[in-house]
Every structure is written in structure tokens, then in C-alpha cells.
Amino acid sequence: MDRALRPCKHAGCPNLTRDPSGYCEEHIEEYRQRDHYRSNSRQRGYDNQWKRFRLSYLRRHPLCVDSLAEGKFVPATEVHHIKKLRDYPELKYEESNLMALSHDKHSIRTRRGE
Numbered sequence: 001m002d003r004a005l006r007p008c009k010h011a012g013c014p015n016l017t018r019d020p021s022g023y024c025e026e027h028i029e030e031y032r033q034r035d036h037y038r039s040n041s042r043q044r045g046y047d048n049q050w051k052r053f054r055l056s057y058l059r060r061h062p063l064c065v066d067s068l069a070e071g072k073f074v075p076a077t078e079v080h081h082i083k084k085l086r087d088y089p090e091l092k093y094e095e096s097n098l099m100a101l102s103h104d105k106h107s108i109r110t111r112r113g114e
Contacts, residue, residue: 002018003020004018006018008023008026008027009021009022009023009031010024010027010030011104011107011108011111013027015027053093057079057100058076061076061100062075063075063076064100065099065100065101066108067105074105075102076102077101078100078101078102078105078106079101080099080100080101080106080109080110081097081098082114083097
């Protein structure tokens with residue numbers, strides 16, 4: 001049985017896909033190359049303590065900051081480090097360096113290098 005068509009996970013892509021990765025033919029190779037060289041989440045500093053903190057932060061900040069600025073109420077699913085964790089590990093749990101974002105808004109900021 002074929003998988004149902006669903007939107008490509010690449011932010012802003014209008015294409016539909018059945019690929020298990022969630023990426024369309026146009027973006028699958030980019031995804032594979034990026035994923036191959038990317039270290040895993042634990043190696044990037046996201047350990048069990050971070051997972052607990054992240055859940056607590058999202059409970060206290062349930063809405064996407066960028067969407068709110070657009071007048072939309074969208075649930076936050078990601079915690080974004082304003083100053084990148086790899087460059088400023090001492091700010092990992094500093095709430096003034098964090099923002100709650102939806103997956104789409106987080107992808108947009110990440111793609112822009114923020």
C-alpha cells in the first residue's frame with residue numbers, strides 16, 4: 001500500500017511526497033548530505049538534562065514567538081538558542097538566550113543561520 005502524500009518537510013516547499021524521510025525529490029539529497037555529516041543530538045549538547053529542561057520551558061512558553069509577532073497563535077514545539085549552543089555553551093539554560101518556536105519557524109531561522 002502506498003503512503004499518503006504529505007507536504008515536504010523542507011521549510012516553504014510546496015511539493016508533496018511519499019518518501020519516509022518526509023522530503024520531496026527536490027530536497028531529499030540535501031537532507032541526506034546534511035544528515036550524514038551532522039553529529040547526533042547528544043554530541044551537539046542535547047542530553048537528558050536538556051530534554052527535561054526543554055519540556056519545562058515549552059510548558060511555560062507554549063506559543064511560537066515568531067507566529068505571535070504575526071498575530072497567529074501557533075503551538076511552540078522547539079526551543080531555539082539565539083546565540084548558538086556550539087559557540088556559547090555557557091548559555092545553554094539561559095532563558096534570555098532562548099525562544100519558543102514552531103517547527104516551521106525554527107527551520108526558517110536555522111536555515112538563515114540564526
